[in-house]
Amino acid sequence: MNTATEPIIWLTIFVLAVFVGVEVISKVSSTLHTPLMSGANAIHGVILIGAILVAGAAQSTPILVLGLIAVILASINMVGGFVVTDRMLVMFSRPRRSLEKQERRELDR
Amino acid sequence: MTLAWAQLGYLAAAVCFIVALKGLSSPKTARRGNLIGAAGAVLACVIVFLVSDLNHLLPILAAIAAGTAIGVLGAYRVQMTQMPQLVALFNGVGGGAAAIVAIIELAELAEGSAPVFDLIATAFTIVVGSISFAGSIVTFLKLQELMTTRPIVFAGYPILYALGLLAAAGFSVGLVVVPSLLFAVLLAAVGAGLGVLLVLPVGGADVPIVISLLNAFTGLTVAASGYLLGNILLLVAGTLVGSAGTLLTRLMAVAMGRSVINILFGALKGGSTLGATTISDRPVKSAGPSDVAILLAYAQRVIIVPGYGLAVAQAQHTLRQLVDLLIERGIEVDYAIHPVAGRMPGHMNVLLAEAQVPYEQLKEMDEIDGEFKQADVVLVVGANDVVNPAAETTPGAPIYGMPILHANQARQVVFMKRSMRPGFAGIENELLYEPSTTLLFGDAKDTMSKLLAELKALTV
Numbered sequence: 001m002n003t004a005t006e007p008i009i010w011l012t013i014f015v016l017a018v019f020v021g022v023e024v025i026s027k028v029s030s031t032l033h034t035p036l037m038s039g040a041n042a043i044h045g046v047i048l049i050g051a052i053l054v055a056g057a058a059q060s061t062p063i064l065v066l067g068l069i070a071v072i073l074a075s076i077n078m079v080g081g082f083v084v085t086d087r088m089l090v091m092f093s094r095p096r097r098s099l100e101k102q103e104r105r106e107l108d109r
Numbered sequence: 110m111t112l113a114w115a116q117l118g119y120l121a122a123a124v125c126f127i128v129a130l131k132g133l134s135s136p137k138t139a140r141r142g143n144l145i146g147a148a149g150a151v152l153a154c155v156i157v158f159l160v161s162d163l164n165h166l167l168p169i170l171a172a173i174a175a176g177t178a179i180g181v182l183g184a185y186r187v188q189m190t191q192m193p194q195l196v197a198l199f200n201g202v203g204g205g206a207a208a209i210v211a212i213i214e215l216a217e218l219a220e221g222s223a224p225v226f227d228l229i230a231t232a233f234t235i236v237v238g239s240i241s242f243a244g245s246i247v248t249f250l251k252l253q254e255l256m257t258t259r260p261i262v263f264a265g266y267p268i269l270y271a272l273g274l275l276a277a278a279g280f281s282v283g284l285v286v287v288p289s290l291l292f293a294v295l296l297a298a299v300g301a302g303l304g305v306l307l308v309l310p311v312g313g314a315d316v317p318i319v320i321s322l323l324n325a326f327t328g329l330t331v332a333a334s335g336y337l338l339g340n341i342l343l344l345v346a347g348t349l350v351g352s353a354g355t356l357l358t359r360l361m362a363v364a365m366g367r368s369v370i371n372i373l374f375g376a377l378k379g380g381s382t383l384g385a386t387t388i389s390d391r392p393v394k395s396a397g398p399s400d401v402a403i404l405l406a407y408a409q410r411v412i413i414v415p416g417y418g419l420a421v422a423q424a425q426h427t428l429r430q431l432v433d434l435l436i437e438r439g440i441e442v443d444y445a446i447h448p449v450a451g452r453m454p455g456h457m458n459v460l461l462a463e464a465q466v467p468y469e470q471l472k473e474m475d476e477i478d479g480e481f482k483q484a485d486v487v488l489v490v491g492a493n494d495v496v497n498p499a500a501e502t503t504p505g506a507p508i509y510g511m512p513i514l515h516a517n518q519a520r521q522v523v524f525m526k527r528s529m530r531p532g533f534a535g536i537e538n539e540l541l542y543e544p545s546t547t548l549l550f551g552d553a554k555d556t557m558s559k560l561l562a563e564l565k566a567l568t569v
Contacts, residue, residue, distance in 0.1 A: 007226050010336055010344065017332075017345050021352030024127055028134035028357070030364045030473065031446075033454035037357055038196045039133045039143050041324050043126050044331045044350040045199075046150055047207045048173075049157050050338050054213040055172070056163030063213055064165055068172040070209040075176025076183070077203035082147040084184035084195060085133075089140040091189075091462040 035092075038085040045078025115160040118152060119342035125149025126346050130353055136468075153342055189463055190420045193452045194252035197320045200327055201245025207330040208238030208300070212293045214337050219288045228288055230333040232281035235293055238330040239300025240307065241323045247308040248316050248323070252452065258313025260375075260507075266310070273303045307373065312507050314494060315372040317453030318361050322369065325354030364448035366500075366511040393529070393541055395548040398556060401523050402563035404547075408485035408521075411435060411442045412477065414514055415461065417451050418491020418527065422553035425464035428490060431561045432470070444470050445477045445514050447495035474514060484519040491525065491553050497538045506536050522546045525553055 028036055051074045055067030125145050132142015154173075163169065180199070187195045211234035218227060250256045276299045284292035304323075311319050328350030335343025362369045405411060413432065419425055435442050444466065450457035458471060481487060489496055496516040499506045516522050517540050524541060526548060540546055549556055 013341065013344060014332065014348050017348035018352040020127060021130070021349040021354075022356050024131045024349075025134045025353045025356060028360065029136070030360070030448045030454045031458045031471075032134060032136060032139060033357065033361055033364070033448075034192070034456050034459060035139055035143070036130075036133045036455075037321050037324060037354070037453075038192075039129060039146060040328070040350045040354055040357070041196055041200050041203070042143075043129065043146055043150070043346055044203050044324070044328045046122075046126075046153055046343060046346045047203055047210065047331045047334065048150075049153055049340060050210045050331075050334050050343055051206050052154070052157050052163070052169055052173075053161060053338055053340070054210050055169050056161060056165060057217075058165060058213070063216060064168070066209055067213055068168055070206040070213070071169055071172040072176040072179070073202040073209070074206035075173045076180040077199050077206065078150055078180070079177045080180025080184045081196075081199050081203075082143060082150070083181050084187065084192065084199070085143045086140065086147075087184060088189070088192065088459050089143055091459060092136060092139065092468075 035085055035088045038081060038088065042078060042081025042085055045074055045081050048074035048078050050074075112160050115156050116341070118156040119340075122149040122153040122156075122342055123345040123349075125152070126349055130349060189460055190417070190452075191253070192459070193317050193320060193456065194249045197245045197248045197252065197323070200320065200324045201242045201249070204238045204241025204245065204323070204327040204330060206238075207327065207334050208235050208242065208297055210334050211235045211238065211330075211337060212290070212297065214334075215284070215288060215293050216290060219290065223288055225285060227337055228285040229281075230337045231288075231293075232284045232296060234330045234333045234337065235284075235296045236277050236281065236300040236303075237326050237333075239297045240304035241327045241330065243301035243304030244308045244319065244323050244326075245304075247305050248320050251308070251311075251313055251316050258316075260312045261309040266306070270303075270306050273299055273306060277303060310374065311372060314449065314508065315365070315367065317449075317456075318358060318365070318367070318369065318372050320453070321354060321358040321361055322373075325351050325358060328352075328354050361454050364454045391542055393548050394544075394546065395550055396523075398549065398559040399563045401547065401549050402560055402567055404486050404521060404523065405435060405440075405488070405560075406438070406564060406567045408440055410480075410484045410486075411440055412481060412484045412487045412516075412519070413442065413444045414447070414487060414489045414492050414496055414516055415444060415450060415457055416490065416492020416495060417457075418493075419553055420451065420457075420460040420491070422491065422527075422555075424490065424554035424557045425461060425466070427554060427557040427561060429461075429464050429466050431557060431564065432466075434561065434564055442470070443472045443477060443480075445474065445481075445516075446471050447474055447492070447514055449511075450492060450495055474512060478515055481515045481518040486521045486523060487516040487519040489516060489522065489524045490557070493526075493538055494536075496522075496540055497536065498540055499536055499538070502539075503536075508536065516540065517543060517545075520545065523549055525549045525551075525556055527552060 051070035058064035129146030132138040332347030500508045500511045500513045
């Protein structure tokens with residue numbers, strides 16, 4: 001492969017991914033806007049990979065420190081993002097009965 | 110060159126992300142979708158550790174552990190009412206991480222002769238990552254009400270904004286011509302300034318749209334840093350979030366009846382000068398819980414309009430018990446969910462789902478708006494702007510053009526309010542002064558409990 005075509009390949013992937021991103025969420029109902037935003041937010045937390053790569057290649061202490069800060073920030077984004085999205089979505093699916101039981105138990109006390 | 114099996118692993122992770130986004134757009138598959146996304150992310154991280162020749166392994170693992178602990182703690186500690194600002198913070202730190210990665214890459218690139226495309230991607234990541242970081246912090250401050258929620262515009266704002274954009278363009282060109290750390294730091298500073306300027310003129314009610322926009326921005330910076338690092342997964346994942354996030358921003362704006370441009374720059378035209386934070390002393394009709402209980406008990410059709418105030422007071426559980434009691438007595442009750450009830454589209458659904466309100470009782474705006482005419486009583490709990498007729502009658506009001514719930518068409522409207530303070534958008538609600546409107550003052554939870562007790566005591 002010659003060097004001139006490589007950026008073109010990246011551009012191709014980019015453009016195709018743009019269309020996939022638009023297509024895949026085009027039918028979302030407004031009920032799910034909030035969890036969807038939160039989930040998408042978690043996905044861009046994969047910048048963690050980039051942060052790990054640059055921190056792992058650091059040659060000097062200042063660069064390493066900077067890289068580690070990036071790793072911390074990216075992990076907060078990724079892990080926190082997926083966990084909070086899950087917390088939101090659990091509430092949509094939890095069966096109603098369990099709460100009624102819980103309330104009865106509280107009344108009994 | 111990365112190993113072939115590692116590339117295949119990245120491909121699998123990218124597919125996970127696509128499936129995750131697809132799953133997240135339907136209620137039944139949403140939770141599974143999110144978990145698939147998380148699985149993809151974990152897979153990608155494992156691959157990085159296996160195939161890359163990494164130094165400083167221990168500090169990196171410690172940093173991941175620290176970040177994970179902070180993220181999990183934040184995610185579990187947050188009240189559901191404060192969730193939008195948490196998402197904003199998570200998004201901001203992601204943008205910050207991308208900017209730092211680009212700055213470090215530049216430090217490496219600066220030593221050799223770097224390809225122009227790489228330098229452009231670096232400049233882009235630093236500027237947009239910084240915008241996302243600083244902008245998200247400001248949205249957090251606004252939503253947490255640590256600063257005013259009203260749009261902030263000052264004389265010379267457009268000039269400052271233009272100067273900021275020019276400086277960003279200038280420093281970007283500078284960085285491409287002379288790849289030095291100096292330009293990188295200048296770019297980061299200008300980006301942060303632009304991020305602050307971007308969010309300042311946005312009114313509190315519109316802030317969630319901006320979070321979604323900044324989310325898309327961060328996605329694009331991740332894509333650019335993927336190009337920079339030669340990592341296809343980052344490119345694909347970042348691009349997916351960038352394009353899906355952009356569409357989502359538009360969908361949210363449409364749900365609110367606004368345009369994105371209007372949200373970002375509307376305040377600059379001086380459109381939001383209307384509105385007051387002062388408390389009006391015009392006469393209103395107020396009543397006690399016992400009067401409202403009688404109103405409800407003799408109604409046949411009741412519609413509840415819940416708002417953010419309901420969730421702040423943690424009254425959603427009591428409200429559900431009240432509704433259950435009404436339904437038991439043969440009264441038809443539904444919840445009318447405005448797309449932006451709560452702080453952002455879908456937020457109220459999350460809050461009511463937390464209180465175990467059955468999904469079928471939640472009616473979206475289009476579905477229920479025509480039924481207000483037949484309603485005997487509309488109970489507005491902690492909502493204000495979403496039933497404010499000014500959205501249709503007062504051009505120039507900050508919420509003008511936003512679709513509203515026509516609670517004013519019902520026979521009786523009962524407002525449960527803490528005080529006469531205006532809603533989040535900061536404008537007065539004419540509906541409060543209508544003859545058909547009754548106000549029930551007090552803390553939503555407290556009043557709701559009293560109302561429930563009165564209703565139980567009433568035997569019809």
